[in-house]
Each structure stands twice: as C-alpha cells, then as structure tokens.
Amino acid sequence: MSEILLQIDGKQVTASEGMTILEAAQNAGIVIPTLCHHEKLEPYGACRICLVEIEVGGWTRLVVSCVYLVAEGLVVKTRSPKVDKTRKGILELLLAHAPDSPQLTALAEEYGADRNRFEHVASFCIHCGLCVRYCAEVAEKHALGFVDRGIRKEISFIPEIAAKECDDCKGCFPLCPTSYLQAAFVLVESLAFPRNGK
Ligand code: SF4
Numbered sequence: 001m002s003e004i005l006l007q008i009d010g011k012q013v014t015a016s017e018g019m020t021i022l023e024a025a026q027n028a029g030i031v032i033p034t035l036c037h038h039e040k041l042e043p044y045g046a047c048r049i050c051l052v053e054i055e056v057g058g059w060t061r062l063v064v065s066c067v068y069l070v071a072e073g074l075v076v077k078t079r080s081p082k083v084d085k086t087r088k089g090i091l092e093l094l095l096a097h098a099p100d101s102p103q104l105t106a107l108a109e110e111y112g113a114d115r116n117r118f119e120h121v122a123s124f125c126i127h128c129g130l131c132v133r134y135c136a137e138v139a140e141k142h143a144l145g146f147v148d149r150g151i152r153k154e155i156s157f158i159p160e161i162a163a164k165e166c167d168d169c170k171g172c173f174p175l176c177p178t179s180y181l182q183a184a185f186v187l188v189e190s191l192a193f194p195r196n197g198k
C-alpha cells in the first residue's frame with residue numbers, strides 16, 4: 001500500500017492509501033470530534049460533526065473527514081472559522097434533540113453552541129446509528145434497528161431477539177452519545193419481556 005503525504009493543521013502527516021482524513025489525523029495525534037464514528041464499524045458519515053476544511057486547487061471546501069479519503073498533497077484544517085461555525089450549527093440542531101447529553105454539552109461549550117437556539121424536540125436520539133450498527137456489525141445479533149423515516153425515525157429493539165440476546169451483551173450501551181439507548185431498552189424490557197421479580 002503506497003504512502004501518501006498530506007498536511008493537517010500545518011503538520012506533515014504520512015498516511016496509507018485508502019485511509020480517511022479522520023484516521024490520518026488520529027494517527028498523527030490530531031483530534032477531530034466525532035459522534036457517529038467507531039473504529040470497529042463501517043464509516044457512516046451521518047452526524048457531520050467531523051467535517052474539516054480542505055484546500056484543492058486554490059479553493060477550500062468542507063468535507064466529512066470520517067469518509068473522505070486522503071490524497072497526496074491535500075491541505076486540511078481541522079479548525080477554521082468556517083469549520084467552527086458549521087460545527088456550532090450542527091451542535092445546536094443536535095442539542096434540540098438531546099440537550100442534556102454530556103458529550104454534546106462538552107462540544108457545545110467548546111464551539112459556543114446555544115443549546116436553546118432551536119425548540120427542544122424530546123426525541124433524545126440523535127440518529128448516530130452507533131447502536132444499530134454495533135449490534136449488526138460487531139455483535140451480529142440484529143436486535144435493534146431504525147423504524148420510520150425523516151423526523152419520525154427512531155430506534156426500536158426487536159423484543160423477540162432482545163429478550164434472548166441483550167442480557168449477555170449490552171455492548172452498544174456505552175456507545176450512545178445521549179444515553180437514550182439504555183432508556184429505550186428498559187422500556188422495551190418492561191413492556192415486551194418483563195422478567196420475574198421486575
Ligand atoms: S439510541 Fe443512541 S446510539 Fe442509538 S442511534 Fe440514537 S443516539 Fe445513537
């Protein structure tokens with residue numbers, strides 16, 4: 001696999017062909033915030049918080065670093081006025097769904113995002129897909145999935161599978177950036193497969 005030289009935040013970084021900008025940055029110890037990325041899962045590109053600014057032919061544009069591949073001579077900025085402003089806007093939208101998420105709150109402080117800019121929608125899930133993808137790709141149980149579309153989209157446990165598989169796993173729980181997942185599990189557990197004594 002050939003080596004690729006690029007610049008991230010003014011630092012010369014060596015990466016391998018096929019790596020994403022996020023992976024190259026992480027290997028170089030440069031932090032880019034992520035919400036839907038996990039190293040064990042296929043890239044998803046849903047939350048957009050990892051966007052960075054790249055320079056190509058004298059023009060700059062924003063790209064999603066967890067899916068955008070490195071290229072020879074690429075110049076990347078992980079922070080810039082454009083990057084920070086866009087991340088702030090994304091955070092404000094996500095905070096409308098999960099205003100108390102510690103992960104979002106910490107990022108909001110860093111980027112000056114207003115948690116009350118948009119009317120709160122008590123959905124608590126930010127649709128990062130980490131739980132659904134972890135269950136399918138790593139645990140290979142398919143105990144939960146997304147139902148519905150658009151603003152109605154939500155995660156849903158499949159009671160018949162969850163009743164058998166989740167007790168010994170729960171590997172998705174710590175991945176959820178909002179803690180909604182645990183609440184959804186407790187709800188489905190109590191409604192669909194209550195245990196004796198619960
Ligand atoms: S429940 Fe949590 S982990 Fe699952 S999609 Fe929603 S925010 Fe992401």
Ligand code: FES
Nearest residue numbers: 045047048050066
């Ligand atoms: S971490 Fe890249 S889009 Fe979510």
